[in-house]
Amino acid sequence: MKILVTGSSGRIGSIVAGQLRESGDWVRGFDLRPGSAPLDDFVQGDLATPAAIEAALDGIEAVAHLGALMSWHPRDEAAMFESNLRGTYNLARAAAARGIGRFVFASSGEVYPELDPQFLPIDETHPTRPTSAYGMTKLLGEEAVRSFGRRGLKFSILRFAHTQAASELLDPTSFFSGPRFYVNAKLRQLRGLPDSPNVAKSIAALEAVATADEQHYIGCDPSGAPYRMCMCDARDLARGVGLGLHHPAAEGETFNIGPPRSFAFDEAVPYLAGKTGLAVRRVNLFTASYRYETSIGKASRLLGYAPVFDFFGMVDDAAARR
Numbered sequence: 001m002k003i004l005v006t007g008s009s010g011r012i013g014s015i016v017a018g019q020l021r022e023s024g025d026w027v028r029g030f031d032l033r034p035g036s037a038p039l040d041d042f043v044q045g046d047l048a049t050p051a052a053i054e055a056a057l058d059g060i061e062a063v064a065h066l067g068a069l070m071s072w073h074p075r076d077e078a079a080m081f082e083s084n085l086r087g088t089y090n091l092a093r094a095a096a097a098r099g100i101g102r103f104v105f106a107s108s109g110e111v112y113p114e115l116d117p118q119f120l121p122i123d124e125t126h127p128t129r130p131t132s133a134y135g136m137t138k139l140l141g142e143e144a145v146r147s148f149g150r151r152g153l154k155f156s157i158l159r160f161a162h163t164q165a166a167s168e169l170l171d172p173t174s175f176f177s178g179p180r181f182y183v184n185a186k187l188r189q190l191r192g193l194p195d196s197p198n199v200a201k202s203i204a205a206l207e208a209v210a211t212a213d214e215q216h217y218i219g220c221d222p223s224g225a226p227y228r229m230c231m232c233d234a235r236d237l238a239r240g241v242g243l244g245l246h247h248p249a250a251e252g253e254t255f256n257i258g259p260p261r262s263f264a265f266d267e268a269v270p271y272l273a274g275k276t277g278l279a280v281r282r283v284n285l286f287t288a289s290y291r292y293e294t295s296i297g298k299a300s301r302l303l304g305y306a307p308v309f310d311f312f313g314m315v316d317d318a319a320a321r322r
């Protein structure tokens with residue numbers, strides 16, 4: 001099948017493109033910037049520009065739409081709206097007009113209120129109430145895709161869990177894992193946020209344990225309860241995208257795609273420290289705390305989605321490849 005992967009230079013899109021090619025698909029990438037993914041063809045362009053999208057869709061049979069801006073900083077909200085909502089509208093509209101065979105939309109677990117869920121595990125029946133501007137753009141993107149679905153677009157919506165390459169876990173400078181597991185990286189992130197009493201209290205809590213040498217921290221809520229979350233290996237997620245593109249039961253459906261199980265930070269961080277050799281501190285933070293778990297039961301039942309890596313498997317894999 002001839003597939004367009006948008007966001008093909010990104011951490012997930014590059015792996016999706018590689019896996020699709022390995023399983024015999026022809027892949028054209030589309031991104032703002034060139035990347036290192038193995039591709040059959042590449043169109044450089046902006047999702048906000050309809051002419052670039054027309055060029056990218058020429059001869060294409062299915063689309064994996066992963067191109068998006070991810071940010072939690074207020075200064076990026078307008079740009080996110082352009083890329084994530086206007087871009088999705090432009091692409092879905094053009095794909096519908098061409099009768100594209102399958103349109104997979106990369107949505108996010110952030111369409112749920114992950115910071116304050118009504119029940120656990122969060123499955124696809126959970127109310128969607130995003131609490132971030134990013135989550136809002138993903139939910140509106142879903143609605144744009146469903147709307148074109150009512151006008152003939154064959155779509156599948158995949159709500160990705162938090163996803164990264166396993167190697168990022170060992171890298172204090174990495175975009176996701178740095179601030180999540182490393183003291184000084186978290187301090188740098190918080191100092192870049194707009195001032196608020198909760199940001200100031202969190203900075204103070206981290207400064208109380210910080211040293212020049214990097215350390216890990218076990219993130220806890222203000223009461224001292226350790227965070228819990230779901231983290232998906234990009235290779236597992238890419239297999240989920242492949243199912244969204246190819247599996248007949250994916251059509252018209254919405255699925256959570258994530259790891260086999262969640263993890264608690266008081267178990268996970270000491271395990272990570274066993275590979276990095278860094279000290280571990282326990283820190284109560286006052287910014288967004290999370291204690292959630294997401295169900296992948298629907299994707300497992302209907303699509304045979306079977307992720308391989310949990311958090312501990314990702315750490316083992318990253319350490320073995322270091």
Ligand SMILES: NC(=O)c1ccc[n+]([C@@H]2O[C@H](COP(=O)([O-])OP(=O)(O)OC[C@H]3O[C@@H](n4cnc5c(N)ncnc54)[C@H](O)[C@@H]3O)[C@@H](O)[C@H]2O)c1
Nearest residue numbers: 007009010011012032046047066067068083108160162163
């Ligand atoms: N990584 C996660 O934890 C996670 C979780 C949920 C959902 N998602 C979604 O999965 C998709 C891929 O995420 P990722 O982690 O690979 O992100 P990423 O930032 O690594 O990659 C996104 C890519 O999209 C491209 N892009 C952004 N705006 C564009 C535009 N206007 N036109 C063309 N290209 C554009 C970027 O250049 C980048 O290469 C995104 O849609 C994201 O919202 C990711």
